[in-house]
Amino acid sequence: MSDAAGAPVRVGVLALQGGFEAHGRMLRALGADVREVRVPGDLDGLDALVLPGGESTTMTLGIEREGLAEPLRAFHAAGRPMFGTCAGLIMLDRAHLGIMDILAERNAFGRQVHSFEEELDFGLPGGPVHAVFIRAPWIAEHGAEVEVLASVDGHPVAAREGRLLVISFHPELGSDTRLHELFLQIVAGTA
Amino acid sequence: MRDEATFTVKAGLAEMLKGGVIMDVVDPEQAKIAEAAGACAVMALERVPSDIRRDGGVARMSDPEMIEGIQAAVTIPVMAKARIGHFAEAEVLQALEVDYIDESEVLTPADEANHIDKWPFKVPFVCGATNLGEALRRIGEGAAMIRSKGEAGTGDIVEAVRHLRTINGEIRRLGTLDDAELATAAKEHGAPLDLVRSVAEHGRLPVVVFCAGGIATPADAALVMKLGAEGVFVGSGIFKSEDPERRGAAIVEATTHFKDPARVLSASRGLGHAMESLETRKLDEQQLLASRGW
Numbered sequence: 001m002s003d004a005a006g007a008p009v010r011v012g013v014l015a016l017q018g019g020f021e022a023h024g025r026m027l028r029a030l031g032a033d034v035r036e037v038r039v040p041g042d043l044d045g046l047d048a049l050v051l052p053g054g055e056s057t058t059m060t061l062g063i064e065r066e067g068l069a070e071p072l073r074a075f076h077a078a079g080r081p082m083f084g085t086c087a088g089l090i091m092l093d094r095a096h097l098g099i100m101d102i103l104a105e106r107n108a109f110g111r112q113v114h115s116f117e118e119e120l121d122f123g124l125p126g127g128p129v130h131a132v133f134i135r136a137p138w139i140a141e142h143g144a145e146v147e148v149l150a151s152v153d154g155h156p157v158a159a160r161e162g163r164l165l166v167i168s169f170h171p172e173l174g175s176d177t178r179l180h181e182l183f184l185q186i187v188a189g190t191a
Numbered sequence: 192m193r194d195e196a197t198f199t200v201k202a203g204l205a206e207m208l209k210g211g212v213i214m215d216v217v218d219p220e221q222a223k224i225a226e227a228a229g230a231c232a233v234m235a236l237e238r239v240p241s242d243i244r245r246d247g248g249v250a251r252m253s254d255p256e257m258i259e260g261i262q263a264a265v266t267i268p269v270m271a272k273a274r275i276g277h278f279a280e281a282e283v284l285q286a287l288e289v290d291y292i293d294e295s296e297v298l299t300p301a302d303e304a305n306h307i308d309k310w311p312f313k314v315p316f317v318c319g320a321t322n323l324g325e326a327l328r329r330i331g332e333g334a335a336m337i338r339s340k341g342e343a344g345t346g347d348i349v350e351a352v353r354h355l356r357t358i359n360g361e362i363r364r365l366g367t368l369d370d371a372e373l374a375t376a377a378k379e380h381g382a383p384l385d386l387v388r389s390v391a392e393h394g395r396l397p398v399v400v401f402c403a404g405g406i407a408t409p410a411d412a413a414l415v416m417k418l419g420a421e422g423v424f425v426g427s428g429i430f431k432s433e434d435p436e437r438r439g440a441a442i443v444e445a446t447t448h449f450k451d452p453a454r455v456l457s458a459s460r461g462l463g464h465a466m467e468s469l470e471t472r473k474l475d476e477q478q479l480l481a482s483r484g485w
Contacts, residue, residue, distance in 0.1 A: 015210070015447075016210070016447055017209070017210040017211045017229075017231055017447060018207050018208075018209060018210060018211070018231075019206045019207050019209065020209075020210070021209065022206060038447060038448060053206075053207045054207050054208075054209075054210070054211070054231065055207065055208070055211060055231040055232070055267050055268070057226055057229075057266060057267055058211055058229050058230070058231045058267070058443070061227075061229045061443075062229065062443075062447060065229075065440075065444065086207070087207070106266060107266065110288075111288045111289075111290055112200075112204055112268065112288075112290035112291065112314065112315065113195070113196060113285065113288050113313045113314055114195060115195065115196065115200040115201075115203070115204065116193045116194055116195045116196075116197075116200060117193070117194045117197055117199060117200060118192060118193045118194065119192065132199055132200060132203055133200070134200055134203045134204050134207060135204065135207075135268070135290070170203060170206075173199065173203050173206065
């Protein structure tokens with residue numbers, strides 16, 4: 001994946017805590033130039049950002065400690081795409097960074113013993129996506145501009161709003177790269 | 192078609208804890224302090240390891256009411272400890288729906304020959320290890336996360352460093368062996384051959400590895416992260432120190448920014464006294480917790 005000039009796209013992965021390494025591995029395998037983001041200065045020069053899974057309370061406190069909330073909102077306002085998975089979805093919602101017009105319900109499926117895997121239809125070429133849900137949230141409310149991409153038990157678990165993509169499960173933990181490819185297409189302006 | 196509690200979701204929760212600090216807490220108030228300090232999970236137990244050392248006696252699973260109080264107080268994952276081999280305690284913890292069970296040498300072992308068969312459980316397990324063979328035996332029994340043992344309740348980092356270096360050094364050495372030698376290495380490590388082959392191929396354990404036992408300062412956390420830990424457990428180090436709120440937050444900050452000495456420096460300032468410590472070398476053989484488990 002590269003930009004018009006042939007340089008690889010530069011994708012940041014928020015690395016305060018959580019599953020950032022797995023996202024980095026998958027994005028590198030798809031040809032992106034990946035940088036871990038811990039402080040506002042790390043956002044400079046990036047084309048896009050992934051907010052990974054992890055503990056949403058820990059991540060919220062980390063964003064506060066590092067003064068990252070305003071820089072992240074500015075990153076979005078500048079038109080740069082963002083991809084939130086699990087806790088990353090929560091970070092983008094109305095109650096946290098307020099970047100995406102969704103409201104997440106945390107730990108919506110219950111405690112860890114109720115974490116699960118299932119095949120989920122995304123309407124993507126190649127058939128259903130194998131989705132791994134870990135103490136996952138769902139989207140309890142969303143605005144009219146938000147397109148729901150997939151649901152479980154009637155609750156949205158994947159959605160898109162312009163250049164924002166959110167998924168409540170963990171596409172980075174498997175070997176299916178299609179959802180990361182979808183994000184890179186959003187970055188490239190081809191999806 | 193939904194599959195609950197697969198190994199992928201068990202090991203996956205540990206992936207989401209990475210880069211974080213798991214703090215020992217003994218009541219809901221401490222749990223809230225830990226959460227506000229940025230802990231990615233709490234370990235609910237009746238006595239922190241340094242008190243278990245001081246008090247003596249049999250250390251058992253905690254009172255379920257205390258664990259429930261902690262579950263009600265925080266939204267981060269709640270872990271709890273069962274005695275080595277005490278599968279009935281583990282079943283009680285599963286019925287409580289704790290998020291992770293630590294089959295822990297800090298408690299008094301219930302079985303001196305066998306660990307819990309962890310595969311039938313829906314709750315994932317974390318287990319301690321002092322070397323690669325021990326880690327792989329635990330994974331073979333179904334553990335979804337490993338922590339190096341260190342020497343709990345001492346505030347002395349020396350054993351944590353020894354165990355992490357041993358595990359990672361043994362992993363590196365496996366990478367230099369051919370197939371015939373790997374079979375011999377499996378025998379020497381007392382570890383399942385398929386897991387030995389997997390480690391040799393991938394250069395890492397198939398589950399997340401945290402460090403435990405002796406972390407008392409932000410620099411301790413940075414040290415073990417630099418030695419390859421993927422996150423840290425802090426037991427007595429926070430709530431036995433002078434200012435648990437600040438020290439907890441400082442250890443979280445140092446764990447995130449372990450590669451940046453300037454940040455570890457700023458996290459280390461003005462924390463008050465660390466926990467009262469014990470030098471591991473001066474402990475008697477029977478006072479060592481890390482040698483429990485086999």
